[in-house]
Amino acid sequence: MTTAPAPVREPAWQLSRSAIGLWVTGAVIESLVMAAATAAFLLFVPADVGGPVPALRWLVPITVAIEAVVIIALRPRLRYRVHRWEITDEAVYTQTGWLTRTWTLVPISRIQTVDVTRGLFQQLFGLSTVAVLTASSQGTVRIWHLEADVAQRVADDLAHRAEQVRDQAT
Numbered sequence: 001m002t003t004a005p006a007p008v009r010e011p012a013w014q015l016s017r018s019a020i021g022l023w024v025t026g027a028v029i030e031s032l033v034m035a036a037a038t039a040a041f042l043l044f045v046p047a048d049v050g051g052p053v054p055a056l057r058w059l060v061p062i063t064v065a066i067e068a069v070v071i072i073a074l075r076p077r078l079r080y081r082v083h084r085w086e087i088t089d090e091a092v093y094t095q096t097g098w099l100t101r102t103w104t105l106v107p108i109s110r111i112q113t114v115d116v117t118r119g120l121f122q123q124l125f126g127l128s129t130v131a132v133l134t135a136s137s138q139g140t141v142r143i144w145h146l147e148a149d150v151a152q153r154v155a156d157d158l159a160h161r162a163e164q165v166r167d168q169a170t
Contacts, residue, residue, distance in 0.1 A: 010084055010095060011084040011085050011086035011093045011094060011095050012084070012086040013084060013085050013086055014080065014083070014084055015080065015083050015084075015085070015144060015145045015146065016126075016127055016145055016146055016147045016150070017080070018125040018126060018127055018145070018147070019076075019079070019080060019083070019125075019127065019144070019145035020076045020077065020080050021125055022121055022122065022124075022125045022127060022145060023075065023076035023079055023080075024072055024076050025121060025124075025125075026121065027068075027071040027072045027075060027076065028072060030071060031064075031067070031068035031071065031072060034064045034067065034068070035064060035068070038060055038061050038064045041056075041057075041060060042057060042060075042061070045057070075098065078098040079098050082095065082096070082097060082098050082101065083095065083096050083097075083144065083145075085143045085146075087154065087157065087158065089108075090107060090108060091105050091106055091107050091108060092104075092105075092106040092108070092111070092132055092141060092143070092158065093105050093106075094141060094142075094143055096144075104138075104141050106132055106134050106136075106141050108158070108161050108162055108165050109162075109165045110134045110135050110136060111132055111133070111134060111158060111159075111161075111162035111165075112133050112134060112135055112162075113131075113132075113133040114130065114131070114132055114133070114155045114158045114159045114162070115130070115131040115133070115155070116128050116129070116130055116131075116151050116152055116155045117129050117131060118148065122145065125145075126147060126148050127145045127146065127147065127148060127151075128145075128146055128147075128148045128151035128152070129142050129143065129144050129145065129146070129151065130142065130143040130146060130151050130154050130155050130158070132158060
């Protein structure tokens, strides 16, 4: 009789709800850029050129409008449901991706550096990212869009735990 491996469970904590606002803001900016490019296409490419241009003059705006609805209304909420994180006594555990899911587990003993970063839009929403640099070839693991005070506490806690593990190893 063989036993199947235990399934990977979801990490316990969600990102800050402010991440939804950040993602919506980014999606609105992205949609405005696409709308401007579409307007330029409609303005500068004559309709009577022939070939696929007449079809593109109605197909491109419809596609851009559908994309805008998806990336503004759906994508941020789906991301929020999926992106999760957890810190246990032994590891940092993250889950990311809304189309392709990625689970990352980093043992505390592999942590080399812990950083907190705040991008421009993150600052506007009171968010920060915790970056955990490891000794593995995978490089840095990030816990995105935590509330700034939570991110600082997480970084301090991880740095302290990593230091304790290093002290115990010597």
